[in-house]
Amino acid sequence: MTETNLINMKSELEDEERAFSSFGVFNIKHEYTEKEDTAVNSVEVNGRKFVFTEKLTFKDGVLKKRLIKRFAKLAVYKAISETCGKSLPWGSLTGVRPTKLAYTLLSERGEFTDYFKNVLSVSEKKTDLTAAVIESQKGIYEENCDGSDFFVFIPFCPSRCAYCSFISHDLKFAYKYEDAYVDALVKEIEYSARYVKKLRSIYVGGGTPVAIKNENLEKILSAIGKINCGAEFTVEAGRPDAIRKDNLDILKAHGVTRICVNPQTFSDKTLKIIGRNHTAEDIFRAYDLARNDFSVNMDIIAGLPEERFSDFENTLNTALSLSPDDITVHTLCLKRGSALMEKGSGAVVGETRKMVDFAEETLVKNGYFPYYLYRQKYMSDNLENVGYCKKDKRCVFNIDTMEEICSTVACGAFAVNKRVFNGGDRIERYGNPKDVKTYLNNFSQVSEKKDALFCE
Numbered sequence: 001m002t003e004t005n006l007i008n009m010k011s012e013l014e015d016e017e018r019a020f021s022s023f024g025v026f027n028i029k030h031e032y033t034e035k036e037d038t039a040v041n042s043v044e045v046n047g048r049k050f051v052f053t054e055k056l057t058f059k060d061g062v063l064k065k066r067l068i069k070r071f072a073k074l075a076v077y078k079a080i081s082e083t084c085g086k087s088l089p090w091g092s093l094t095g096v097r098p099t100k101l102a103y104t105l106l107s108e109r110g111e112f113t114d115y116f117k118n119v120l121s122v123s124e125k126k127t128d129l130t131a132a133v134i135e136s137q138k139g140i141y142e143e144n145c146d147g148s149d150f151f152v153f154i155p156f157c158p159s160r161c162a163y164c165s166f167i168s169h170d171l172k173f174a175y176k177y178e179d180a181y182v183d184a185l186v187k188e189i190e191y192s193a194r195y196v197k198k199l200r201s202i203y204v205g206g207g208t209p210v211a212i213k214n215e216n217l218e219k220i221l222s223a224i225g226k227i228n229c230g231a232e233f234t235v236e237a238g239r240p241d242a243i244r245k246d247n248l249d250i251l252k253a254h255g256v257t258r259i260c261v262n263p264q265t266f267s268d269k270t271l272k273i274i275g276r277n278h279t280a281e282d283i284f285r286a287y288d289l290a291r292n293d294f295s296v297n298m299d300i301i302a303g304l305p306e307e308r309f310s311d312f313e314n315t316l317n318t319a320l321s322l323s324p325d326d327i328t329v330h331t332l333c334l335k336r337g338s339a340l341m342e343k344g345s346g347a348v349v350g351e352t353r354k355m356v357d358f359a360e361e362t363l364v365k366n367g368y369f370p371y372y373l374y375r376q377k378y379m380s381d382n383l384e385n386v387g388y389c390k391k392d393k394r395c396v397f398n399i400d401t402m403e404e405i406c407s408t409v410a411c412g413a414f415a416v417n418k419r420v421f422n423g424g425d426r427i428e429r430y431g432n433p434k435d436v437k438t439y440l441n442n443f444s445q446v447s448e449k450k451d452a453l454f455c456e
Contacts, residue, residue: 002076004030009072015094016076019382023084032072039068041075050079074120081121088382089353091121096374098122098384099137100403100424102130107143129360129370129386136371136389140399144423145406147198149397150227152189152220153412154209155181155436158242159277177436181413182216184443188411189223191447195409195454201232201397209235211242214250221254232396234258234297240286241278252293258325258395261286262299266318267311270304280318287322295393296324302359303332303352303380312355320366325393327368329359331383333376352380363388372398409454413439419453428453 002014017026029044037059043050052075058064070092077092095101105112113131116122122130134141156174202224210217224233235251237243237259251259265271266280290296300315319327331352360370368388372395375384387398400406404427408418417430430453432446433439439446 002028002030004032004072006030006032006068006072009069012069012073012094013076015377016073016080016092018377019077019088019094020080020084020086022381023086026080026083028076028080030072030076032068039071041072043075043079045079045083048079048083050075050082052078070120077121087121087123089123089126090375090382090384091116091123091126093120093122093375094377096376097402097404098126098130098375099133099373102134103141103143103403106134125357126384129384130373133370133373133386136369136394137399137403140394140396141403142405145200145400145420147200147406148196149200149400149406149408150192150196150202150224151397151408151410151415152185152202152204152224153206153410153415154185154204154212154220155207155413156211157206157208158211158239159275174436177440178212178216180440181436182212182219184440185412186219186223188443188446189220190226192409192411192450193227195407195450196227199227199229199231200400200406201395202228202234203397204235206236206238208238208242210237210244210247210251211239214247217247217250218254221250221256225254228255230255232257234260234395234397236260236262237286237290238262239276239278240282241276243286243289245289248289248293256294258295258297259290260297260299261290261324262297263315263319264299264301265304265307265311266315267307270307270311273305284322287324291322291324295326297326297328297395298322298324299328299330300359301330301332302355302383305332307351309351309354309358312351313358316359316362320362326387326389326395327363328385328387329356329363330385331356332380333378352383356381356383359388360386367391372402374402407454409450417450417453 002010002017004010004013013030017028020026027046031042033040037056039054039056041052054071056064056067058067074092081087102112105115109115113127116127117124156178233256235256240261243261263283266283268279271278287296298319300319302312368390370386370388372387373384404420404424407420410417413432413436414434415432419428430449433442
């Protein structure tokens with residue numbers, strides 16, 4: 001348990017503690033003081049005391065608060081690391097977007113790699129990965145982007161995956177809400193067109209968007225079509241058991257340029273364990289239907305329950321044999337609300353890091369480049385998710401979302417609208433109601449809230 005006198009820092013310091021949870025239980029006391037423009041962090045771990053001092057280069061304002069936060073996390077990280085004799089691949093970094101911090105450091109200091117390694121204790125391997133992602137984003141990343149991305153969320157699936165903590169609904173039980181949801185969603189899409197400027201990309205996510213009825217899919221895509229001006233257009237088709245020629249024909253007719261066919265694994269045994277009602281053969285069938293008409297993204301997961309390195313190796317090599325344009329390697333992340341978390345079933349200890357390292361080495365060797373990166377709490381081995389793509393096959397939406405460089409107009413339950421000011425100096429958000437019933441019951445408030453965000 002972590003105790004601290006820093007207001008609004010307790011949860012973030014607890015994140016540092018949680019990152020070391022596989023190495024033991026730690027009782028942490030933290031105290032922050034300032035002496036002559038110097039940050040003093042006193043940390044006690046299981047009775048052992050440490051003191052760390054860092055110069056505060058900013059005397060007040062947002063930048064000073066940022067440094068205080070950074071130094072406090074680093075102090076707790078170093079104290080735990082020295083106590084248990086272990087280091088973590090991402091050092092003291094616990095945030096979602098390592099690349100965003102790297103861009104900030106580049107702007108402030110002209111470099112980030114030395115600071116990552118020698119100040120934040122990030123490993124050389126993860127520092128190099130961050131640098132490779134930033135290099136891959138050139139030409140899409142814009143410091144002062146004034147465009148918009150358009151996001152639509154369809155929260156229905158053929159069944160709920162055991163690792164899923166999203167607000168998604170099994171259509172066997174939620175079919176009665178589908179028509180009403182689609183009608184409300186179409187109204188929101190049509191109303192939200194006024195907020196879009198310089199459209200950069202469209203992304204229809206889920207859930208499994210193609211799991212809904214074809215006539216409802218047509219309604220949604222037709223509404224989006226009134227906004228589209230030839231931008232990158234991605235639909236997260238997702239589950240192979242929901243992908244058919246008829247719904248792919250609908251996507252193609254409405255100008256969709258990219259779809260996701262997400263295996264997660266090519267092991268039939270694991271697919272059953274995680275609650276996906278399809279086989280590896282269904283993945284091949286879905287990919288064959290899609291590959292000639294769309295760019296294809298594929299997701300796989302490292303650290304699925306009971307899988308060993310050989311299982312993941314087979315999954316990655318099988319995905320490579322299909323040659324999709326984009327392969328995203330996720331690290332298993334179990335959150336409250338997922339069936340696997342409730343069962344206490346997760347990755348085999350020690351295997352996930354081997355899987356992730358193998359994926360990076362193998363994908364780069366086969367002509368894929370890491371181009372977006374993000375992290376989450378509760379990730380196996382405290383690792384990351386990385387999107388790899390072939391040359392000139394980057395997904396604009398993925399880069400924009402991860403780096404928060406432009407505004408996002410979002411529609412549907414659980415969708416988060418984001419307005420970015422001055423290249424990211426200030427970001428304001430409005431999250432739509434989270435589940436389908438609440439979204440429908442409070443739909444009249446959505447336009448009012450979005451007007452307040454986008455029309456000031």
